[in-house]
Amino acid sequence: MKEKGIYNKYKGFVRAEIQTYCREHHIKENEFHFININKWESVYYQVMENFLEESEKNKRRCWWKLHWSNTNGGLLPAEVCFDSRGCYEWILKLPELIKEKDKMVYLLLDEEGISAGREKFWIAEGTPQVIAELIYEEVHWDCDYYIVDKKYNWLITCNHHDIIQFVGKGLEIKKIEDMIMQRKGQ
Secondary structure (H helix, E strand, O other), rough: OOOHHHHHOOOHHHHHHHHHHHOOOOOOOOOOOOOOEEEEEEHHHHHHHOOOOOHHHHHOOOOOHHHHHHHHEEEOOOOEEEEEEOOHHHHHHHHEEEEOOOOEEEEEEEOOHHOOOOOOOEEEEHHHHHHHHHHHHOOOOEEEEEEEOOOOOOEEEEOOEEEEEEEEEOOOHHHHHHHHHHHHHH
């Protein structure tokens, strides 16, 4: 019999690694789970609709993808942006960096990224605390990722160049800027 929820076995390295991590660390489904296969596409397109520049959506609607927008400047302007190479601990502060820290958020994982020439996204929802832990422990070296509130007010993204962008409203911009300044002072 197939296990339910986050423990389902699907092909995909990132998803499998996260499922193993969740099982080994007793993370409950109400704290983190991959969304229903029938829901992922609407979440993906809502993220594109809310966070891509209007000119990019209209000009390249048929082929412009979230991955390329993140890498090539098609996202809305970032409130704050920084290079995270060598400083992956910043993600552990995620709950402090968002205003509604107790709400579930989406996590989009771009498993294929640029290397395969196409996108393959796994989309989950979870608490900011669990998502921060998962990214720090399992994800940060494997793929581009996007963290989005469920009302699509803000987006935090990390691309394969380790550039972190904070886009939209509902983020604690002052805390983010302070965190970056502390990092530069080290």
